[in-house]
Amino acid sequence: MDLSIIVPTYNEAPNVAELVRRVSAAVSGVDAEIVFVDDSTDDTPDVIREVAAASALPVRLLHRTARAGGLGGAVIEGMRIAASDLCLVMDGDLQHPPEKIPEMLARHAEGDVDVVVASRYAGGGTSHGLADRTRVMVSKVSTAITKSMFPVRLRDVTDPMTGFFLVDRRTVDLDGLRPRGFKILLEILVRRSFRIAEVPFDFADRHAGESKASVRQGVHFLTQLAALRFGKMSLFAVIGGLGAVANVAIVWALTQLGVDYIVAAIIAAEATIIGNFLLIERFVFSDMRGQASGVWSRFAKSFAFNNAEAVIRIPIVALMVETGHVSVVVATAVTLVVAFVVRFVFHSLVVYAPRKSERTPMRAAMEQLDEQAMQPGEL
Numbered sequence: 001m002d003l004s005i006i007v008p009t010y011n012e013a014p015n016v017a018e019l020v021r022r023v024s025a026a027v028s029g030v031d032a033e034i035v036f037v038d039d040s041t042d043d044t045p046d047v048i049r050e051v052a053a054a055s056a057l058p059v060r061l062l063h064r065t066a067r068a069g070g071l072g073g074a075v076i077e078g079m080r081i082a083a084s085d086l087c088l089v090m091d092g093d094l095q096h097p098p099e100k101i102p103e104m105l106a107r108h109a110e111g112d113v114d115v116v117v118a119s120r121y122a123g124g125g126t127s128h129g130l131a132d133r134t135r136v137m138v139s140k141v142s143t144a145i146t147k148s149m150f151p152v153r154l155r156d157v158t159d160p161m162t163g164f165f166l167v168d169r170r171t172v173d174l175d176g177l178r179p180r181g182f183k184i185l186l187e188i189l190v191r192r193s194f195r196i197a198e199v200p201f202d203f204a205d206r207h208a209g210e211s212k213a214s215v216r217q218g219v220h221f222l223t224q225l226a227a228l229r230f231g232k233m234s235l236f237a238v239i240g241g242l243g244a245v246a247n248v249a250i251v252w253a254l255t256q257l258g259v260d261y262i263v264a265a266i267i268a269a270e271a272t273i274i275g276n277f278l279l280i281e282r283f284v285f286s287d288m289r290g291q292a293s294g295v296w297s298r299f300a301k302s303f304a305f306n307n308a309e310a311v312i313r314i315p316i317v318a319l320m321v322e323t324g325h326v327s328v329v330v331a332t333a334v335t336l337v338v339a340f341v342v343r344f345v346f347h348s349l350v351v352y353a354p355r356k357s358e359r360t361p362m363r364a365a366m367e368q369l370d371e372q373a374m375q376p377g378e379l
């Protein structure tokens with residue numbers, strides 16, 4: 001099989017027959033299949049089975065009951081069960097014209113890209129099928145915001161929110177994706193760098209039925225964007241920041257109670273180091289605990305690192321102030337930023353390292369750091 005066409009559907013019964021007809025015509029001569037991943041509550045699955053029985057092009061149906069991950073979850077599921085590695089994703093309401101498929105295939109066959117994106121906003125594309133002016137605005141503004149948040153990864157993409165694209169699933173880490181709704185292409189594209197080409201298309205009117213997009217999807221989208229952009233590393237930073245505030249508060253409270261300044265500083269430092277470990281275990285690296293070493297081993301490494309860091313950082317600040325003509329504030333700020341980065345790297349690569357790895361250590365380290373920095377946080 002050379003091509004799997006994945007179509008997520010949610011109550012699209014009146015569109016199925018026409019979609020299969022137009023797709024069949026468009027891919028005649030290609031060894032292809034259609035995979036419907038359906039979450040419908042109406043008779044769509046029955047209609048799909050009926051159409052499949054009469055279709056020359058193989059049509060498969062995965063009907064889900066839990067609607068896990070919504071549209072995005074359905075697309076991932078479809079990619080998993082596809083017979084071909086080459087997967088084309090399109091909507092089931094004919095807003096994505098099947099007649100574009102040959103052009104997308106031809107572009108991919110040139111061999112120099114991983115993803116072919118059908119774009120409403122590339123030269124020659126249009127978005128006239130968007131319901132009304134408000135949706136056009138929302139689409140344009142959210143596209144601009146999204147692109148500005150990922151200026152490098154989305155450099156070559158004018159329409160990261162499109163649901164019409166072609167990708168070789170071997171280039172996608174299906175297990176690593178955490179689909180949160182409508183914008184699955186965006187999730188895929190920001191995870192790693194892809195070679196991307198676009199072909200313009202006319203976003204048509206719906207053939208029949210109603211759009212499932214909603215304000216709720218919009219809110220969902222914003223949280224998805226935040227989770228993708230302000231991922232693990234920033235959650236780690238927030239927890240570190242809270243620790244610094246707690247540290248100062250504890251020192252203040254203890255000295256108020258008459259505890260000696262040095263003793264208070266030590267107690268505060270150790271308390272925040274332990275608190276920090278508990279929080280990052282729970283919120284930042286929870287997905288990695290399974291493969292990492294035991295909890296006491298992780299704690300020992302984290303504790304040793306943070307104590308060493310505290311011990312080393314103070315003399316470095318002193319050295320910077322005395323020899324470099326920098327103020328204490330600047331020196332402290334600079335060392336804190338450097339310490340933060342080193343701490344994140346150390347925790348990603350050492351504390352939460354998988355127990356064993358077949359890759360070369362350097363390569364594995366680089367991959368893991370990249371992966372951790374890009375992971376969405378869990379808050």
Ligand code: GDD
Nearest residue numbers: 008009010037039070071074091092161162163211212213
């Ligand atoms: N399986 C499944 N589960 N499919 C779903 C779900 C779901 O929870 N929600 C929606 N779908 C299907 C619809 O049946 C349709 O085939 C497709 O996903 C797109 O949904 P529409 O309701 O037609 O949404 P739209 O036209 O507003 O959004 C489209 O345009 C956006 C760009 O503006 C989609 O293509 C989006 O992916 C695209 O980002």
Ligand code: MN
Nearest residue numbers: 091093095211
């Ligand atoms: Mn639609």
